[in-house]
Amino acid sequence: MSAPVRVAVAGLGWAARSIWLPRLAALPGYVVTALVDPDPAASAAAAGQAPGARLHTSPDELDPAAVDLAVVAVPNHAHAAVASGLLRRGIAVFVEKPVCLDEAEAAELADAERLGGAVLLAGSAARYRADVRALVDAAATVGELRHVDLSWVRARGVPDAGGWFTDRRTAGGGALLDLGWHLLDAATPVVGRLDVEHVAATVSGDFVNDPTRRAGWRPDAVARERAPGDVEDTVRAFLVTESGVSVALRASWASHEARDTTVLTVEGTEGVARLRATFGFSPHRVGGSTLTTTRAGVTDELDPVDEPVGREYDRQLEELPALLRDPRSRGVAIAEARRAVALIDRIYTSARTVEPTAARTGSRS
Structure with a gap:
């Protein structure tokens, strides 16, 4: 050993x-x-x-x-x-x-x-979830890829309100950089490299400074005497890859919904695979995970893939020692990060054209 x-x-x-x-x-x-x-x-x-x-x-x-x-x-x-x-x-x-x-x-x-x-x-951690891995397997059965829909919408869950998480200088961005990074990472095994040709996006900040929308599962999410948050709490983006696959992305720290819900949908020429779950640690969860495939109007529910909240982090740590020893790991994470930040910057750049004030949108300016 x-x-x-x-x-x-x-x-x-x-x-x-x-x-x-x-x-x-x-x-x-x-x-x-x-x-x-x-x-x-x-x-x-x-x-x-x-x-x-x-x-x-x-x-x-x-x-x-x-x-x-x-x-x-x-x-x-x-x-x-x-x-x-x-x-x-x-x-x-x-x-x-x-x-x-x-x-x-x-x-x-x-x-x-x-x-x-x-x-x-x-x-x-998203790609280490058992239900995401099951979705990747199911997506391989739906034929040639046409569209992917990625959504993570929280009922309320603005992290560390008034702290570094909602300050663009220290956070770098809001819901896109936080939740959106996970969504894009989860989509990578399905879509492959996201070589994006077209980007259109909007961002908004309707909830980021609302004290009732703070993340209740974080003990550090308390009222602070600091400047109002200037990052977005919601991003909506539509991407088209160079191969013609479309990707719809929505990430929201807070919303009008009753529960936090993550929905990943993969559409192909032969069918649709859909995962409905809740990522993260929020107590405002939907009940468990469901994974379905739909073909010609018939929907089949696949075997449950539920696991304890946070199990994906255990799995990530379990796999780290092998990656640490493998010389092929060198450069991989940085190459993936480069592509991710380039795409995120393009989404933010597209969102700059949206006119509502920066105080409400949290857009980069």
């Missing part, structure tokens, strides 16, 4: 304490040896989840000889800087989505991976 992967967790906010540290502690293939955060309160809150781990205030304090992998869970705007610094020192990194915010940051990460000799692995 191989030795456990020695892990440092950089950034000790909600994601680290609620998602990564409990799972790293539960899996025998890992041991958390270091915790990194400049905030003493965050370090103190996380210390009990990793007994014996050394506490640091900066990633620069990590010893490359004592760490096999660093999980980067800092705010979005710091992802590339922290990850590239670690990579240059020869420390492999697992970066929470979004991996980076623009092409310049992607180039920085690519250089750091090449120069340091360590690998960058990326976090986007």
